[in-house]
Amino acid sequence: MTRITAWRRHPLARYAVLILALALVGMVYAAFVQVGKPADAALAAGKVDDVAEGKSLFIQHCGSCHGMSAQGTGTAPTLIGVGAAAVDFQMSTGRMPAAAPGPQAPRKPPANWVNETTTRQIAAYVQSLGGGPQVPGHEQVDPAMGDAGKGGELFRANCIQCHNWAGAGGALTQGKYAPNLNSSTPTQIYEAMITGPQAMPVFNDTTITPEEKRSMIAYITQVREQRDPGGFGLGRIGPVTEGLVAFVVGIAALVLAAIWITAKKRQKS
Structure with a gap:
């Protein structure tokens, strides 16, 4: 008993007991987790x-x-x-x-x-x-159960830098790009948020809750169904295509107008 008492009073005894207890808890936890996993x-x-x-x-x-x-x-x-x-x-x-290695795997029809x-x-x-993220159920991705207004706020805060405000996509670095979301199903959009494919970051349930994800899906599906009453949508890519069209059409119109005016003056002289 004297030897046991002396060991218990040793300065390192408390650390040994703590390590043993942690090891025991870890073994029990691993046993329960692995069974039936x-x-x-x-x-x-x-x-x-x-x-x-x-x-x-x-x-x-x-x-x-x-x-x-x-x-x-x-x-x-x-x-x-x-x-x-x-x-x-x-x-x-x-x-x-x-199909082939590259900076990013493109969307294509599934293999036969x-x-x-x-x-x-x-x-x-x-x-x-x-383990890992599981395929979401229908209620998790149903746009009808989401708030498109709230989803629009979240989408503009977290996604338009890459995907554009309308989900039209855009170029990234090193040959990568944010894909167009018009062909994505609600399930695929949700899965992309929780798995972070390729260049996309992971938006787990702590960052964006499941309810917020559903609202973002409601916004994306609502925007893709909107028409462009003001004229051509130009792919909804934004100022790049708009500036190109304005330059080509506008400059071309000015050049043609200048040629027409000078031609009239030559005929009068």
Whole structure:
């Protein structure tokens, strides 16, 4: 007992107990988190059976770039922890599988083997690897449940620097660009905000709440349906096209007017 008492009174004893307690808590937490994790993640993204089917599809179509275990390679990043929402966004917009490496994967028609089922299966497999943002439900992205006015304020504060006030997109640096949002579905817009594809930052629920995201979707879908009663919209790109048209049309009109006036004067003389 004397030896135990002496050890307990040692100056380092309290630190040893603290380290032991933290290690024990970590082991218990890891045990509870890992149990049933793949199944829970698969259920969140689709069906439990989708994981096996998704793994087979992933190895066949995605493993050559992302690695057979989605660990990433020099060609493509790791997909561990990106979540089902990222997979659904990339595959539903045709960005993945990519046709060729480049600064940014463009939107294109999905590959012939990509459909709702195969997308869900690969998303379930990736979700089972390390969790991550899940595909949003209908109520989360329904524009009718959002406030377009509030969404417009949020969009102008966070998005117009890249996407333009009307979501027409714009050029960025190093060959990248903010895509046009007119072809994006409400689900794809929400997924882009929570996953941050390519050059886009991630807007998590702390930065922009789910209700605010839904309001931004309401604004984007409302603006794309508006007409341009004042004339040609010129792609709604902004002062670049407007200035070009003003210069070309305006200068051309002035040149033609000057030629016409001088021609009249020559005829009189």
